[in-house]
Amino acid sequence: MTLERIEHRACFGGWQDVYEHASDTLGCTMRFAVYLPPQAATPGATLPVLYWLSGLTCTEQNFITKAGAQRYAAEHGVVVVAPDTSPRGDEVPDADGYDLGKGAGFYLNATQAPWSTHYRMHDYVVDELPALVESAFAVDDRRAISGHSMGGHGALVLALRNPGRYRSVSAFAPIVAPSQVPWGEKAFTAYLGDDREAWRAWDACALVAGAAERLPLLVDQGEGDEFVDSQLRPGLLQAACAEAGHPLTLRLQPGYDHSYYFMASFLGEHMAHHARALQA
Amino acid sequence: MTLERIEHRACFGGWQDVYEHASDTLGCTMRFAVYLPPQAATPGATLPVLYWLSGLTCTEQNFITKAGAQRYAAEHGVVVVAPDTSPRGDEVPDADGYDLGKGAGFYLNATQAPWSTHYRMHDYVVDELPALVESAFAVDDRRAISGHSMGGHGALVLALRNPGRYRSVSAFAPIVAPSQVPWGEKAFTAYLGDDREAWRAWDACALVAGAAERLPLLVDQGEGDEFVDSQLRPGLLQAACAEAGHPLTLRLQPGYDHSYYFMASFLGEHMAHHARALQA
Numbered sequence: 001m002t003l004e005r006i007e008h009r010a011c012f013g014g015w016q017d018v019y020e021h022a023s024d025t026l027g028c029t030m031r032f033a034v035y036l037p038p039q040a041a042t043p044g045a046t047l048p049v050l051y052w053l054s055g056l057t058c059t060e061q062n063f064i065t066k067a068g069a070q071r072y073a074a075e076h077g078v079v080v081v082a083p084d085t086s087p088r089g090d091e092v093p094d095a096d097g098y099d100l101g102k103g104a105g106f107y108l109n110a111t112q113a114p115w116s117t118h119y120r121m122h123d124y125v126v127d128e129l130p131a132l133v134e135s136a137f138a139v140d141d142r143r144a145i146s147g148h149s150m151g152g153h154g155a156l157v158l159a160l161r162n163p164g165r166y167r168s169v170s171a172f173a174p175i176v177a178p179s180q181v182p183w184g185e186k187a188f189t190a191y192l193g194d195d196r197e198a199w200r201a202w203d204a205c206a207l208v209a210g211a212a213e214r215l216p217l218l219v220d221q222g223e224g225d226e227f228v229d230s231q232l233r234p235g236l237l238q239a240a241c242a243e244a245g246h247p248l249t250l251r252l253q254p255g256y257d258h259s260y261y262f263m264a265s266f267l268g269e270h271m272a273h274h275a276r277a278l279q280a
Numbered sequence: 281m282t283l284e285r286i287e288h289r290a291c292f293g294g295w296q297d298v299y300e301h302a303s304d305t306l307g308c309t310m311r312f313a314v315y316l317p318p319q320a321a322t323p324g325a326t327l328p329v330l331y332w333l334s335g336l337t338c339t340e341q342n343f344i345t346k347a348g349a350q351r352y353a354a355e356h357g358v359v360v361v362a363p364d365t366s367p368r369g370d371e372v373p374d375a376d377g378y379d380l381g382k383g384a385g386f387y388l389n390a391t392q393a394p395w396s397t398h399y400r401m402h403d404y405v406v407d408e409l410p411a412l413v414e415s416a417f418a419v420d421d422r423r424a425i426s427g428h429s430m431g432g433h434g435a436l437v438l439a440l441r442n443p444g445r446y447r448s449v450s451a452f453a454p455i456v457a458p459s460q461v462p463w464g465e466k467a468f469t470a471y472l473g474d475d476r477e478a479w480r481a482w483d484a485c486a487l488v489a490g491a492a493e494r495l496p497l498l499v500d501q502g503e504g505d506e507f508v509d510s511q512l513r514p515g516l517l518q519a520a521c522a523e524a525g526h527p528l529t530l531r532l533q534p535g536y537d538h539s540y541y542f543m544a545s546f547l548g549e550h551m552a553h554h555a556r557a558l559q560a
Contacts, residue, residue: 065346270388
């Protein structure tokens with residue numbers, strides 16, 4: 001696979017880069033961002049990787065320009081990889097609205113036409129992208145995963161579906177029960193069809209019951225989040241984890257909304273959480 | 281004066297707000313951002329204020345979404361105020377191009393038609409805005425100033441023109457000698473007219489010679505900045521300060537460009553510099 005570097009910017013002693021490549025999994029050209037901290041320049045060193053999954057409407061740019069992650073990544077010596085949120089390009093089907101199609105891949109493998117050809121973000125993020133990153137950069141197979149909103153859903157689901165794949169997982173304002181909220185119902189109906197039984201494989205609240213690994217979940221949720229009651233519903237995850245005996249740290253943060261101002265405020269604690277697990 | 285709060289977001293234990301108000305100085309409606317750190321909630325406390333001046337094309341939004349300043353402001357207990365970069369509104373004259381007119385006020389008082397009615401950003405930032413801020417929030421008259429690119433020019437010029445007004449000043453990749461570079465020559469010709477003698481009152485390199493106060497200048501400049509040789513020319517400030525005996529710390533940062541990735545990387549050190557001066 002050929003990687004083309006299209007951005008290269010010094011940042012906190014390391015480099016904030018963006019790469020473009022042809023994705024076999026998605027059948028289109030994709031971009032991803034990678035922050036290489038100063039420790040990446042040490043000859044012979046290999047670093048662990050945090051994968052960051054962004055929310056609806058985002059590209060690989062939002063997180064790297066607005067979250068302030070590079071400072072923490074430089075402190076901890078962690079590489080941060082932020083993929084795009086869906087397949088891209090003229091050949092990729094799209095829909096009206098911000099919550100389906102491009103920018104709204106929901107980190108699943110679609111089974112329904114016209115989506116099933118390109119919308120395979122689960123396999124891209126879990127398999128193709130790490131294989132690419134681990135072959136191109138001085139990183140090893142220590143992986144962590146986190147994300148925001150739709151990307152928080154993605155982080156939880158990918159960790160729960162793939163035991164042993166990630167050493168730690170966290171989420172900011174995740175869609176914890178997509179099968180039960182409007183964003184998820186719209187996307188799952190389109191990507192997965194009408195059979196709600198098939199949705200359970202992509203729903204964190206459904207997955208915790210059968211999780212083969214008790215990887216602790218760290219979740220921050222703003223209490224002032226405009227989507228908390230309609231789309232996010234952290235109480236459903238709390239109940240599912242209590243029932244399954246799955247370890248969960250759910251922190252409700254008074255006053256905080258759904259924005260990057262919320263996420264930036266607690267990202268340092270999440271980065272420390274991941275660094276501890278990655279470097280244990 | 282009436283302040284209308286149009287954004288209010290919890291951030292690092294404080295609040296990132298945006299206000300709108302009618303400006304007498306500029307003759308239009310203006311917006312500014314203010315970050316109130318957690319210490320602002322202490323009854324009876326008054327905090328110092330850092331004024332941040334942004335560069336060409338920016339509004340009050342760029343700095344608050346991309347620089348990561350709130351974390352440092354919360355650590356140090358400093359309020360951060362970020363105004364817009366020019367007068368705004370349908371009644372305000374504009375020009376083609378990004379480097380004159382709206383988004384390009386250059387922090388001066390224009391003397392030439394059609395600009396002189398509204399383009400009075402010096403007086404707005406030095407007088408009207410602090411009066412407003414100091415009457416509306418729990419802050420006192422301890423003030424610092426910093427900025428980026430055109431805003432770095434603004435920070436240096438406002439500090440040099442107004443001895444005693446600011447306790448500290450710093451700049452990222454500032455236009456240090458606008459009289460001698462294309463961005464400045466275009467703007468000064470339009471705003472101030474053809475008499476280059478009148479330009480000296482708005483040019484940091486010209487002002488250091490006669491500065492009534494030896495306020496130390498802290499300047500960071502990326503060596504990989506695409507504008508360093510054509511528009512920024514830090515060597516001219518170094519020479520002017522050496523000749524005048526004006527204290528300057530100029531740090532050339534290898535590899536860094538003109539972007540927020542550069543600024544974010546060194547903002548923590550600038551915030552610590554200002555906090556020391558503000559709290560001395």
